[in-house]
Amino acid sequence: MGREGLMGGLDAIGNTPLVAVELGGGPVWVKVEAANPTGSYKDRMALAMIEAAERDGRLLPGQTVVEYTGGSTGSSLAFVCAVKGYPLKIVSSDAFAAEKIRTMRAFGADVELIHSPDGITPRLIPAMVARAKEIADETGAFWTDQFNNTDMTDGYRRMGEEILEQVKSFDSFCGYVGTAGAFLGVTRAIKQRLPDLHRVAVEPAESAVLSGGAAGTHHIEGGGVGYWPPQLTRDDFDEVVAIPDAEAFASAREAARRHGIFSGPSTGANLAAARQVAARGRSVVTVQVDSGLKYLTGPLYA
Template identity: 55%
Template sequence: MEHAIGNTPLVPLRRLVEPGMARVLVKLELCNPTGSHKDRMALALIEEAERRGELRPGKTVLECTGGSTGSSLAFVCAFKGYRFQVISSDAFAQEKLETMRAFGAELLIEPSLEGKITPDLWPRMMARADRLRAQGDYYYTNQFHNRDALVGYRKMGEELLEAEADAFCAAVGTAGLLMGVATVLREANPQMQIYALEPATSAVLSGGPSGSHQVEGTAAGFVPPMYDATLVTAALPISEEEARRTARALAREEGIFAGTSTGLNVTAALELARRLGPEKTVVTVACDSGLKYLAGDLFRR
């Protein structure tokens, strides 16, 4: 199953790009086994821990997750034979929670405020994980602090070198994807422009206050420990409403069926393409499949 992860297609936008704009390429990470780029991270977290001898048969894997990381870890734990316990919340898509259960994960649900990702939610989830760790034989993958994730995302960066891009942008959650890819792209081209994206209502990386939003997988309300501002050209706050409109337009006009974080990425990529102009290339990521969001209001008319 390991070989099914990665080497995803890189496709150009054809209808959303206007004359005079740079070319926009989208990495279709929704083609990974669980429909998410997090499959790369999950495999790296587990295999690097195995390699060091920190994760052995009989141990239980533990994580706090909004869903895609949990689905990916549940998938990897299923084919490797590990028990997986996950702390999540009703703020995240029901489809993601059910996917984790389908792969055999045991879920502990931390209640949210009106289904929103508020600044206190992630700290509560992580505190619950700390309490659990003291009670059993767990391997805590600890996605916000675990630099093993960069191993998985460096591979994505290597796959993107063929694009010979001028700019790369991606939404920041743990920052693993952006940092892993940016490191590889900057090694190949020191002039590469790297943009960190976040919802405008919780623009911590841009110097604003944390706030509530519904762009899953992004903006936990604090600067993630793996975030390295020296690799970033700028942090860009993006309107969540515009991201939602873009996600719907991607499905209707480009045939790319993806979620709100992908809408965030492509909204920014299109704006960068306007700034850079023709003969340039902007690359971004379709983070996960729109199938994970059908129970919510993203695609509901």
């Protein structure tokens, strides 16, 4: 299917606003990615993964797509697959926001849940990966395999280019790391014009693997998966800031009340890290990863 005039909601992906917030210290700008159609920056990567696979024939018309996801990638994939007519099979967990599971189903995805009552444990993501691979092997579905998919990383470059159009110069970028796709795509694009960019990777303090700590259980959805993301190398960042669950949650709540930035725990972690870096007098860009609407029934806004 050509893109001309047939892409419905897909044409609303990207070109999101950038807003300034006062956190103390240097200036901080926040890229408002909740403005994407499913309320998260994952819409960018879902479209990039699907369209690259369409172009080179890995994905054929009507073929089933499969993925493991905490629900943000899944919501975006469900949206893109709905518009483009691909059946979607999702492996997720009840450790993630119920809103995300419902969103995937609203777009018509077939969602299988792995029970994980303690939260995002070190065992959970590997179990989800194994199940998605099993489904791909058994059914011949196209597995987008987000952690290893370089198309998704490239799909975030545009976000970096947009940031450069919106703020001409700044010192640092802070980004919460899950697959590291957004962090890598954005920082690579920015570094082309600002080669001295200070790249700050953000992770949960309770599972601070990038900082050299042990994998652990935490509640900052979307990252801290308990192992080193395969596309990220030590040369890809200049600093790691580890944020405790409680600080990420408090920061997300404060962002809603003080700045009108209504978002989830990973955005809270980004803003908490941005505050630390801005306190050194640096100018910082960070990201509102997704909308607080995805977290209304969970503990964050209870």
